[in-house]
Amino acid sequence: xxxxxxxxxKSSVRARVRKHAWLYLLGLPGMLILLFFNYLPMGSLIMAFxxxxxxxxxxxxxxxxxxxxxxxxxxxxxxxxxWNTLKISFFSLITFPAPIxxxxxxxxxxxxxxxxxxxxxxxxxxxxxxxxVVSLTxxxxxxxxxxxxxxxxxxxxxxxxxLFDKSIIYLIIVIQSVWKGIGWGSIVYLxxxxxxxxxxxxxxxxxxxNKLQSILHITLPCILPTIAVMLILKMGxxxxxxxxxxxxxxxxxxxxxxxxxxxxxxQNGVKSGSTQFSYTTAIGMFKSVVSTILVVVTNRIVSxxxxxxxx
Amino acid sequence: MVxxxxxxxxxxxxxxxASETIYQVFIGLILALIAATMILPFLYVIVISFTDSxxxxxxxxxxxPSKWSTEAYRLILRGSGFLNALRASCFITFMxxxxxxxANAGLAYMLSKDDLxxxxxxxxxxxxxxxxxxxxxPNFINIRNLGLINSWFANILPSACGAWTVMVMKSFFSELPxxxxxxxxxDGCGTLRMFFQIVLPLSLAMLATFTLFxxxxxxxxxxxxxxxxxxxxxxxxxxxxxxxxxxxDISEVVDIQDDLRNKVPQEVMRMASLVVVVFPILxxxxxxxxxxxxxxxxxxxKG
Numbered sequence: 001x002x003x004x005x006x007x008x009x010k011s012s013v014r015a016r017v018r019k020h021a022w023l024y025l026l027g028l029p030g031m032l033i034l035l036f037f038n039y040l041p042m043g044s045l046i047m048a049f050x051x052x053x054x055x056x057x058x059x060x061x062x063x064x065x066x067x068x069x070x071x072x073x074x075x076x077x078x079x080x081x082x083w084n085t086l087k088i089s090f091f092s093l094i095t096f097p098a099p100i101x102x103x104x105x106x107x108x109x110x111x112x113x114x115x116x117x118x119x120x121x122x123x124x125x126x127x128x129x130x131x132x133v134v135s136l137t138x139x140x141x142x143x144x145x146x147x148x149x150x151x152x153x154x155x156x157x158x159x160x161x162x163l164f165d166k167s168i169i170y171l172i173i174v175i176q177s178v179w180k181g182i183g184w185g186s187i188v189y190l191x192x193x194x195x196x197x198x199x200x201x202x203x204x205x206x207x208x209x210n211k212l213q214s215i216l217h218i219t220l221p222c223i224l225p226t227i228a229v230m231l232i233l234k235m236g237x238x239x240x241x242x243x244x245x246x247x248x249x250x251x252x253x254x255x256x257x258x259x260x261x262x263x264x265x266x267q268n269g270v271k272s273g274s275t276q277f278s279y280t281t282a283i284g285m286f287k288s289v290v291s292t293i294l295v296v297v298t299n300r301i302v303s304x305x306x307x308x309x310x311x
Numbered sequence: 312m313v314x315x316x317x318x319x320x321x322x323x324x325x326x327x328x329a330s331e332t333i334y335q336v337f338i339g340l341i342l343a344l345i346a347a348t349m350i351l352p353f354l355y356v357i358v359i360s361f362t363d364s365x366x367x368x369x370x371x372x373x374x375x376p377s378k379w380s381t382e383a384y385r386l387i388l389r390g391s392g393f394l395n396a397l398r399a400s401c402f403i404t405f406m407x408x409x410x411x412x413x414a415n416a417g418l419a420y421m422l423s424k425d426d427l428x429x430x431x432x433x434x435x436x437x438x439x440x441x442x443x444x445x446x447x448x449p450n451f452i453n454i455r456n457l458g459l460i461n462s463w464f465a466n467i468l469p470s471a472c473g474a475w476t477v478m479v480m481k482s483f484f485s486e487l488p489x490x491x492x493x494x495x496x497x498d499g500c501g502t503l504r505m506f507f508q509i510v511l512p513l514s515l516a517m518l519a520t521f522t523l524f525x526x527x528x529x530x531x532x533x534x535x536x537x538x539x540x541x542x543x544x545x546x547x548x549x550x551x552x553x554x555x556x557x558x559x560d561i562s563e564v565v566d567i568q569d570d571l572r573n574k575v576p577q578e579v580m581r582m583a584s585l586v587v588v589v590f591p592i593l594x595x596x597x598x599x600x601x602x603x604x605x606x607x608x609x610x611x612x613k614g
Contacts, residue, residue: 016428022502023421029410030418031433033472036457037450038440044449102345108338120600121346127592127599129531131549135556135585136352139359145578147355179348211334244534248553262447269448270538277448284446292443 048282068282077264078283085260088246089238091174096234098178099185100227104215106186107193122183130244133176137249138163141172164253173249173258177242192226193219229302236298239291261287353589360384360583367576383575383583392566393587395544396551399463399536403547404529407467411525412518414472419480420506441474447538454539465539466532466547476521483517484510520602523595530591552588556581 017024043058048068050061072078102122109115125133140147141162149159162168200218209217243262250258261283269280359367363380387393421427422434445453450469459465487510495505511518533549540546546554554564561577565584 013428016426020424020427020502023424023427026417026502026506027421027433028417030414030421030472030477033414033468034418034437034440034474037453037469037471038444039436041445041449041453042443044452045445047449047452105338105342105345108334109342110335111339114339118342118346120597121349123600124596125349127527127531127596128589129533129549131531131533131553132585132589135552135581136356138556139356139578139582139585140352182345183349247534265447266538270451277452281446281448284448288444288446295442 045281045285047278048285050278052278052281054277064278068279069286071279072282072286077259080256081259081261081264084257085239085241088170088173088241088260091170092177093234093238095174095178096231098182100189100223102182103186103189103193104219106190107219108211119183122186124183125180126184128180130242130248133180134245134248137172137176163249164251166254166257169249169254169257173245176245176249188230189223189226192223196222232298232302236295237291239287239294356582356585359579360586362579364575364579367579383579384587386575387565387580387584387587390565392551392564393548393584396546396548399540399545400530400532400547400549402463403466403532404526406463407471407529408522408525410467411471411529412522415476415521416480416511416514416518417506418472419477420484420510422477423481423484425485437474437477451538460539461541461545462539463545466535467529469535470528476524480517480521483514487513516602520599523599523602526595527592527599548588552584555584 046058047061049065050063051067052058053061106115106118109118138146141149143149143159143161143163146162148162153159162172196219200222201214204214204218241260241262243260243266246258246260247263247266250263265280265284268276269284358374358376360383361379361381362376363378364382366376366378418437422430422437424430444450454460454465454469459468491509491513492505495509500509531549532547533553536547536550551564555561558564561580565580
């Protein structure tokens, strides 16, 4: 590139930037927030490769290479956390059809007012915090004051300590998640169903198809692309759990079942000071990288099948 | 079941109708059952929270208390524990929401212009934050380095601009009819005036939706509070509720001079505090439903 061309390129850039100066100003707050709170922390990831010493700072702490990652892969706790995460994800995968079934049911309702009332009720839990959901769970299931145990006791039974029971803690977690997410999750399927050509149903009815046949042979095939996209996207988050939920449901008796990456990082990194910063950063980085790979791969699969992913 | 709802081929119009009614009632009942699981826990908590201590202590299981009382609410609403938490939640919510909506909408509008220099790169950088996060410890150190520990802005700013919101708003802005903007531009309307006087008024439903989402997410803020706030008196309502539900002696959390244990059973106090914390959400929920029912969110979920 000659000097003159370079100069004219520069001036054209300047002209283009100046033309949109106010536009950049509008976007500036958002860009600054992303820069300061999403990109700046990435610098601290160096910690995962050094023995971080707060007195020496990020740049002068001794560099140790992959030491923390080696420790990670030799740590039996790591495999426990990975296994727990996968188990919780697996159980939530089983409940994947729940919102689809809800959408199919809602779609069968003739009365618009009734449908709306039901929708109002089932969308509500999505807007509640995990603190509220977990508190409600305690009110229902706690050992002495819980409603369920009161019913059991008044029926002559013996109170059970549901919240401290290792064998059913995953069940409780999954029920909570379904309760919170089923209504909101059904919206995307309702939208897909609304897009189906009504003529198909008309034709099927004339051919003598009953309701169930219409659902199986028209509705489900028509929303199959949406189901596929949602399923693939769900696979992308298989290494992530709802951390606030798990943290709030943890107690010493079920701890080993609910030990997942974020809970460990929070309890050993943030709470116990800077001595574990490097190791817990390494754990977090492992999780971030794996989940990024999963999201990218699943999005590739979605878009290569001619469907629209999030990218 | 299927056999029952299927109309026999010989049946006339009347039989068809009857089976359709049975089918509708059947579907309606299943849905009512599902909806009941969402509503009944709240009703239970509300009823108990208004139950008089003497009735609750008598220990019998009941659906409708024989004596009502607002004692639990009076104790909670007077306690400094609640007032401190309310102040924190109000600051985070009402300070955070405008910042959140302005930052997202401004960035989204900027990115909705195709001919913007650097727009593609910035777009990529915004999307990347959706894919990769630095993690809990780097975020914590970052907040500490920025001097935001124990500041409510640590609960507001990190979530004030989100890639997903920006992308949805951006696609909304780029679908606005361009001729209005072009006409305004010819009339000499500047970028800022265009944004505030033409584009934003055209996007009110979308802005209302995201305003309500921001309100809810700041009101529900829990983890960033226990992570970044150190002063217990600065903790928002969600932390207050969690402490009340978990602690064995709640008089310390409620923080009031009277000796609570003699007045109202702890479980009643706990339920009353849940009602207080969830009340604002229940109040704005009908408005939210109005907006996301309009399809704004459906388009968003579809991507």
